[in-house]
Amino acid sequence: MHSTRHAHDAHPPRRLYRHASLALAITAALALAACGDKPAEGQAPAAAAGQAPQVQVGVVVATPGDVGLVTELPGRVEASRVAQVRARSAGILLERLFREGSDVKAGQALYRIDAASYEATAQSARAALARSEANLIQAQAQLERYKPLVEANAISKQEFVNAEAAYKQALADVAAGKANVRTADISLGYAKVTAPISGRIGQSLVTEGALVGQGEATPLAVIQQIDPVYINFTQSSSEAFKLRKAMAEGKLKKASGNDAASVKVVLEDGSVYERTGKLLFTDLSVDSATGQVTLRAEVPNPKGMLLPGLYVRVQVEQAQVSNAITLPQQAVTRTETGDTVSIVGDDGKITKRTIKVGAAQDQQWVVLEGLKAGEKVMVDGFQKLQMLPPGTPVTPVPWKAPGSAPAAAPAAEAAPAAGAPAAAAAK
Template sequence: MARLRTFAPLLLALPLLLAGCDQVRELVGGSKNDAPARASGRAVRVTTVELTPQTVEIERELTGRTTAYRWAEVRPEVSGILKELCFTEGAMVKEGDVLYRIEPDTYKAALNKARADLASAEANLKVTRLRERRTADMLRGKSVSQQDYDDVKAALQQAQATVQSCAAAVETAEINYRRTEVRAPISGRITISNFTVGALLTANQTSPLATIYQTDPMYVELSQSSDDLYALKKQMREDVDVENINPSLIRATLTMADGSSYSSVGHLNFTGVDVNRNTNTITLRAEFPNPGGELLPGLFVNARVIMGQDPRAILVPQKAVLRDLQGKPYVYLVKDGKAERRSITLSRAIGTDWHVIDGLHLGEKIILNGVNNVRAGMAVEEVTQSDAEKAAQTAQPAGGHN
């Protein structure tokens, strides 16, 4: 009696264990409706789909960062005290606009002195030229020696050189005077100023006064692995030279960090010519219009680069694709009335289909409905979708009666 009480809980749990075994057997072997067919060796009824060529865009998802189309650091070319700030920080500026004014008094005085030196040199040249003419006449009359004439002529040449030197000094002084107005080297949006009025500036100093970014259009620098490039060559048709495709013909779209899509479509304008030894990647650069200034330099973005089209792509319904314990995808094909398991390589999902890039060939038939009820080498019978639906409706009342 004590033994019965000991095994009573096990006896009560036995139906639940048997039910669980039935569920496991159903998951592993398929539905109950097909169990008699498998037990008797009859063919399992399945629907199939024949693989036909489809036109698919060949694309890659790459990550990158935005960079300005052009950018320039503003630096002074002369030294002096910053006298005036002539722009609004963060605003748009045009090439040639005055951004800063440096105290000009010293450079104005230097310019005036250079001009005075030039006037003095020109006056001396005029006198020396007249003396040379008179000495030449006297030399013809034998009134002076050849040495005297040579001395006067050398003085004339020296006076001419002095004039040229003074003219160059005037030009230099004018340049330095003009450079007291620091102008925008390019058009674009200017950053905050790093110096305020009263600061002492040095010619060609290391620290920029400000930076100007030209952001329309905007560049996006991307990195593509060299392994992916070779896979792309394999995916493209043999008559397409991937390396020599015109980059401007390759379209690109952007997805922002928050998941939203950028409204404008861009294109590639540069592809790298070498592989980075540290990262094993190739640099790509896309160009996007940015009239509204939505894109800013330094943003992290995802780019969808459309390399071209594959007119003989293979698309497989997602419900026909199974995965093994390692997560590797495979499908079942019908070969000579039997199911054949085939491992495949997937590219990406397109709607309700998978884009298959390896493992299948056009014209082959894969099992669609009933794929969970077959195993490799099992006999299968191809039926139409309508026949499969009728069989399922016929089996439902019988299942409910049992």
Template sequence: MSYIQRFYMSSKIEYRTRFGMLTGALAGLLLLAACTDRGKEDKADATPEAVVRTVERRAEPLTTQQPGRLEAYRSADVRARAGGVVIERRYQEGQKVARGDVLFRIDPQPLSAALDAARGALAKAQAEHDSAKDKIERYRGLLEERAISAREDAESRAAEARTRADVLAARAEVRRAELNLGYTSVVSPIAGRVRRAEVTEGALVGLDSPTLLTRVEQIDPIYVNFSQPAAEVYAMTRDLRAGKLQNGNEAAAPKVHVTLPDGREYDLPGKLLFTDLAVDPGTDTIAMRALLPNPDGVLLPGAFVQVRMQGAVNPNIVRVPRESLLRTGNGAVVRVVDAQGKVHDTKVRAEAIEGRDWLVTDGLKGGEQVIVHNVVQFADGMQVKVKADGEPKVAAKPASAAAAATPDTSEAQAKLESDPARAGPASKAETL
């Protein structure tokens, strides 16, 4: 190898060494800058994001919720009014019936015989009465001729009065026997649905007392009975007089809604019918009754329901979601974010629940940004980033800034080595 070749070879090695050091230093600076920028981003990302909703103040009817029991609009016990053996049941349990429909038949033969006997007794009494009347007519002429005494005439008149009374009594017995015979066809006293039968064919009923055969209930419409604490009624009356509350439609009765035992809301609202005039001393409540339409028979007597009644209107209601309200040792609070992104625990007064919202009557003026999701993750005084409820989430970056800024030094060096124009003196030596 000549001197010139050795010189160029050593120059090429020295150049590659220096180039590698320069490339490594440049990559280190870029990596440091990327890490610094990422640290700033991580610090910014460390500020938690709070989902908020701007609340508004508006007029809302106050709603009270109390437990209640459903009661049939009409209910009638069907009893045997005539004694005898049940020979037929003419209805299917649970079916609808009209007033006067025959439900049971009792053996009529004994009562038919009793009617015949009563009619015979009436005929006998009528004959005796006719005879007594004829006797009076005969005695009238004899008395004028003084053929009989006044005593005999008086006795004949008394006999006619007794037989006339016997006729009236016999007629009453005939009427009684006819009624008893009619009672062998047991009919429904009202329209409604028939419940299960209490007796079967072959049962002896109605001898000592009227035997219960079944029940008929009218459940469209249907009553719901409930009670409201007297203290709530007094407070509402006081607020109405003070002007804090307003009367709604005074011409219409307050609307009533019920929640079924399975938690579903009943679709058809009812109206308040009755408020008791006295407070129950045992429970300190006031009894109330409402009427609900029940065309499909969904509501059943005896069922336990939750009753919601709309009363007076509060003009200063602020709705907040249920999950926004927290119970603390100092009462109910909601977490509000101010214009600087700082969280504040705000004490509120929540009167009632309507749907998925609390009705706040004090503590919020409207226009506040209330945290609505993951409320327990935040605390009073915390700094947060505000995100409006319902905004889409920000998509994640496809790659980090550091990864994007970090070059592939081996690839750069390979390109430099493979490019004769960028290789400097080494490339010239290789051409020699």
């Protein structure tokens, strides 16, 4: 009996184990229920309650101002002054006095032509002039002797008239002799070919020993003045007409008042030339074959980077729009029926708005009508809204251009979902 009682005390009834297990299960259920009532750490209350978080969208604020209408057109570089160097005296070319491709000054000697025959002609002309001057002295002396004699009737009047005619003829011979000397000196001077203008000279078209100037003025070289340079470009006559009409109606104003419009040059590699030029003139006639109007700009070229014949693109600001708003191109939806944008209101609701845009400037549209100052225009976040029902409010944040640091993710999106295993384990 004693031993049986001790064995019963060492092994309690199974009913006690069942009661203990039930109590532990109830305690664990209450603890889990208490954890479920509280949001997970770092989780927004709206997300914990099963509500969709607000989506952040990039917006820009409409800000009016004066916007220049920049037109980009193709053009060609042309030297501001071009002069052909030609041989005006016939003879054998003896020497070239310049380096090809160098800068020369006006009046600088470039070539030397054999001048022996021209020197002889000049000497002969001077000798003839000296003889004419001697005859003039004799005729003048004889006329002075005949004056008192004709008054005293010592000689006939005919003799006096002959003496006076001889004097005047001697004067004419002297004048002709001086002209012949001048002509001979000019021909002799042509034997030394000089630069007509300052600029950069190209290659020599002839070599030493060549016979030049025989029958015609032989081309020897070309000098071009490339500082500044001209850029000739064309614009559609319809665009030019619309621009002038808008200015006449007061919709646009001149870019620089009474001054010439500024011009920027875009090189073949896409870079912008460091110097800014000015628009010189717009041609008054339209090319009947192409329907284009020719324009010319003048651009400084002190380093000689712009060479004649170079293809460039010209950005010219011909007019300005007053109180205009610019928007990134991706913010505007362009269709056949019109251009629309998405406006984010103060309540976060998005509404569509039809606007009127003008020309594109630096990857932005110039808005002419349809927007007010201070309105928030949606630029980024359109894909996010496709997953949400219409009318879902959004959170506007300043839009950043591509390449800048992206906006921080919303806290609700970064937090773990309610009931996640990690959160349950933490509890």
